[in-house]
Amino acid sequence: MTVANSATPIAALFLGPEGTYSHQAALQQFGDHPQAKFIVADSIPECLERLENDSNIDFAAVPFENSTNGQVVFTYDLLRDRMAKQSDGGDGLNRVIPELEVIDEQYVSVSHCLVASSPLNLESLPRYKRIRIYSHPQVWGQVDKYLQKLKNRCPQTVVERIDTPSTSEAVRRTVQVESQSGERSELNLAIASNAAAKVHNAHIIDQGINDKQGNTTRFLIFRKRSATTVQLPDSRTKVSLLTFTIKQDNPRSLVDVLAVLKNHPVNMCSISSRPLKEEPKGRKWQYIFFIEYYCDSNKIDWDAFYQEISASCSLWCLWGTFPRNELYSS
Numbered sequence: 001m002t003v004a005n006s007a008t009p010i011a012a013l014f015l016g017p018e019g020t021y022s023h024q025a026a027l028q029q030f031g032d033h034p035q036a037k038f039i040v041a042d043s044i045p046e047c048l049e050r051l052e053n054d055s056n057i058d059f060a061a062v063p064f065e066n067s068t069n070g071q072v073v074f075t076y077d078l079l080r081d082r083m084a085k086q087s088d089g090g091d092g093l094n095r096v097i098p099e100l101e102v103i104d105e106q107y108v109s110v111s112h113c114l115v116a117s118s119p120l121n122l123e124s125l126p127r128y129k130r131i132r133i134y135s136h137p138q139v140w141g142q143v144d145k146y147l148q149k150l151k152n153r154c155p156q157t158v159v160e161r162i163d164t165p166s167t168s169e170a171v172r173r174t175v176q177v178e179s180q181s182g183e184r185s186e187l188n189l190a191i192a193s194n195a196a197a198k199v200h201n202a203h204i205i206d207q208g209i210n211d212k213q214g215n216t217t218r219f220l221i222f223r224k225r226s227a228t229t230v231q232l233p234d235s236r237t238k239v240s241l242l243t244f245t246i247k248q249d250n251p252r253s254l255v256d257v258l259a260v261l262k263n264h265p266v267n268m269c270s271i272s273s274r275p276l277k278e279e280p281k282g283r284k285w286q287y288i289f290f291i292e293y294y295c296d297s298n299k300i301d302w303d304a305f306y307q308e309i310s311a312s313c314s315l316w317c318l319w320g321t322f323p324r325n326e327l328y329s330s
């Protein structure tokens with residue numbers, strides 16, 4: 001874990017309220033720091049915005065990808081927009097130096113539960129005319145089959161999915177709406193973790209409802225790039241996260257960038273993309289690429305590597321080099 005030395009108080013932001021999977025990620029990263037404060041953010045964008053602008057915040061834990069349904073696109077787009085916004089480059093060339101850097105990663109086991117404001121038997125669900133289910137948008141792709149089965153068990157019921165800013169917020173809203181509702185033919189439920197149910201004194205009426213067991217979300221731990229936080233020596237394998245855009249009019253442009261990784265002993269471990277928000281020259285279907293690669297080898301001439309990356313990209317940004325968490329392979 002990479003944090004300031006334990007004598008220094010630290011403040012870590014997470015998507016709240018308490019009981020979210022982001023809260024769990026922050027606890028995994030900083031829970032054993034004697035002077036760590038955990039501060040709630042109301043959205044994923046707010047996690048990065050407050051880290052950039054609030055000098056009292058040192059770190060933020062942000063969901064990046066899920067083993068069942070892939071990219072947390074909200075986060076990918078936050079990095080995309082930050083690179084585009086600073087596209088005047090950091091060194092006058094085409095490298096963007098963002099205000100934030102990734103210093104670590106955490107893997108959180110995601111085990112969803114169906115949560116009600118009061119004890120309830122699953123067999124009673126078909127009697128409701130309408131069931132509203134609240135959760136974070138990331139969740140729907142992780143419980144699709146479960147919700148289909150629930151719908152099949154309630155053929156006379158309208159089952160609605162309602163997006164909330166987080167899973168724990170879903171539980172809070174469910175409890176709040178149920179406390180105000182006198183409508184007995186309608187039911188409000190949430191999909192969240194066991195921890196979120198406990199935080200809001202709610203009741204688990206079904207558990208382990210993920211379509212795939214072993215569902216895991218990967219979180220990135222950000223800090224301000226200018227921070228003087230001490231980097232503890234770390235013998236673990238290091239991985240780098242780099243984003244880039246390509247020279248659209250050059251037909252070989254994407255291959256030219258990837259060829260740089262081939263020309264050096266760099267082991268790329270992931271590549272993904274997101275559409276550019278602005279359409280340079282009004283052209284659609286332009287992308288920002290996200291790559292990660294292991295950078296343990298001391299056989300690499302990193303200056304030459306990044307010079308070749310710079311020469312083959314339109315814009316590029318190195319977000320950080322951080323230890324590969326051993327939970328990656330669990």
Ligand SMILES: O=C(O)C(=O)Cc1ccccc1
Nearest residue numbers: 020021022136138166167217
């Ligand atoms: O809402 C939460 O609990 C989060 O931390 C975001 C999220 C939602 C679903 C899976 C993983 C992370």
